[in-house]
Amino acid sequence: MTDAARPAAEATKPAARRDAPAKTRPTPIVPPANxxxxxxxxxxxxxxxxxxxxxxxxxxxxxxxxxxxSQISREVTVQVRPDDGLDMAAALDTVRKVALGIPGVASAEAMTDDATSRLLEPWLGEGLDLDELPVPRLVLIGIDERAPPDFAALRARIVAAVPQASLDDHRAWxxxxxxxxxxxxxxxxxxxxxxxxxxxxxxxxxxxxxxxxxxxxxxxxxxxxxxxxxxxxxxxxxxxxxxxxxxxxxxxxxxxxxxxxxxxxxxxxxxxxxxxxxxxxxxxxxxxxxxxxxxxxxxxxxxxxxxxxxxxxxxxxxxxxxxxxxxx
Incomplete structure (x- = not known):
């Protein structure tokens, strides 16, 4: 292409672009944003x-x-109420030994003083001295889910050994x-x-x-x-x-x-x-x-x-x- 023909060719490009049909998007029936x-x-x-x-x-x-x-069948609680002349530590140990002697009991453990204090903290505050308060103590008894014990017999044995004790299986609660x-x-x-x-x-x-x-x-x-x-x-x-x-x-x-x-x-x-x-x-x-x-x-x-x-x-x-x- 000669130098004289190049400007003519360049001049035709905008016209060609103007003549080309413009691509437009179809207008939606519903406005996209309102x-x-x-x-x-x-x-x-x-x-x-x-x-x-x-x-x-x-x-x-x-x-x-x-x-x-599920917890109903896994654990029950024995509560030992304080009484005059009752050795709480000995009573808790007696309950634990009696429970372990019953078929169907997997474990028995007395709740520690720290755990009991923490349990009562929302109501009685911090720094509790359990020896000075008539607070019942707990023994947590684990149950064998596949072969649970006879709860009536377990309750009778525990009460016979420690009259201040009571068994709570939590079922009603x-x-x-x-x-x-x-x-x-x-x-x-x-x-x-x-x-x-x-x-x-x-x-x-x-x-x-x-x-x-x-x-x-x-x-x-x-x-x-x-x-x-x-x-x-x-x-x-x-x-x-x-x-x-x-x-x-x-x-x-x-x-x-x-x-x-x-x-x-x-x-x-x-x-x-x-x-x-x-x-x-x-x-x-x-x-x-x-x-x-x-x-x-x-x-x-x-x-x-x-x-x-x-x-x-x-x-x-x-x-x-x-x-x-x-x-x-």
């Missing part, structure tokens, strides 16, 4: 947070109830706790169902609002031949994104709450408050089943949001067809 969408995402995040907390609490309480039921835990699980499941219903209703109203705001576009597309599945798919994809983003934020917040509670419990194990919480709920660890449950909750909320919006749009389009029949 105030209503952000509000819906926030509501879904709150709903998912509450649902995840409820699911984690139900998992935690259910696991704790199973541990309580633990059975009440287990019943309360099962009732809590039922309440938790009911709360989960209410959260799901509230989420569905919220998505229905949000979808109807989005269709009302874009009614002219939806009607034009519908009457020129756009299939209902296409229009419903546009809304479904839009609300699926909102649902997943909101649900993911709520699920992450719930996981952080459980991790924070577990960290606080582990870092405060020496305090009476943490000991009481650990005795009731363990270490607040929901385990891998709880975390999988939170993940499934996030996915379920996203799916419910998408399916609900699709069904709502389909029903609305059917209503438009009924109100505006096409004349042949």
């Amino acid at each position: 105030v209503a969408g952000r509000a819906l995402m926030t509501v879904i995040g709150i709903m998912t947070f509450l649902a995840s907390l409820t699911l984690g609490a139900v998992t935690l309480i259910s696991d704790t109830a199973s541990v309580w039921e 633990v059975s009440r706790l287990v019943a309360m835990a099962n009732a809590t699980v039922v309440v938790g499941v009911a709360i989960l169902l209410l959260v799901v219903v509230a989420t569905v209703l919220t998505v229905v109203f949000a979808t109807r609002g989005a269709m009302s705001g874009n009614r002219h576009i939806v009607e034009v597309l519908h009457f020129v031949g756009a299939r209902p599945a296409f229009i419903a798919g546009e809304f479904e994809r839009h609300f699926l994104k909102l649902g997943l983003y909101g649900a993911l934020a709520g699920g992450v917040c719930a996981v952080l709450v459980f991790l924070g509670m577990g960290l606080w419990t582990r870092s405060n194990q020496a305090t009476p408050e943490a000991d009481q919480i650990s005795a009731l709920f363990g270490s607040f660890a929901i385990g891998w089943t709880g975390y999988v449950g939170v993940l499934l909750t996030v996915a379920a909320v996203g799916g419910i949001t998408a399916v609900t919006s699709r069904l709502t749009v389909t029903r609305q389009l059917a209503a438009i067809d009924m109100l505006s029949p096409v004349e042949s």
Whole structure:
């Protein structure tokens, strides 16, 4: 190419670019971001947070109830009440020896002074002198789960050896706790169902609002031949994104709450408050089943949001067809 022809060729390039067709993205039926969408995402995040907390609490309480039921068959307690002229150390040792002589008893150990003081610390404070207080002392008896002893015979032998002693197998107390835990699980499941219903209703109203705001576009597309599945798919994809983003934020917040509670419990194990919480709920660890449950909750909320919006749009389009029949 000569030097004279080069400027002419360069001059034709901008014109060629202007003549080339520009590639544009199709305009979505539903605006990708608006105030209503952000509000819906926030509501879904709150709903998912509450649902995840409820699911984690139900998992935690259910696991704790199973541990309580298992402890019934693993350990019983003998309480020795103080009495005038009673040698507490000798009485505790007698109870321990009698218990070990009963078939089905795996172990027997008197609770130490430090352990007893720590047990009473939330109510009586620190620095207790057990020799100056009429405090009952405990002997912890381990039970062979495969061949438990005859508790009536065990109680009779211990009382005969030490009249101030009494056997407590914790069955009545633990059975009440287990019943309360099962009732809590039922309440938790009911709360989960209410959260799901509230989420569905919220998505229905949000979808109807989005269709009302874009009614002219939806009607034009519908009457020129756009299939209902296409229009419903546009809304479904839009609300699926909102649902997943909101649900993911709520699920992450719930996981952080459980991790924070577990960290606080582990870092405060020496305090009476943490000991009481650990005795009731363990270490607040929901385990891998709880975390999988939170993940499934996030996915379920996203799916419910998408399916609900699709069904709502389909029903609305059917209503438009009924109100505006096409004349042949």
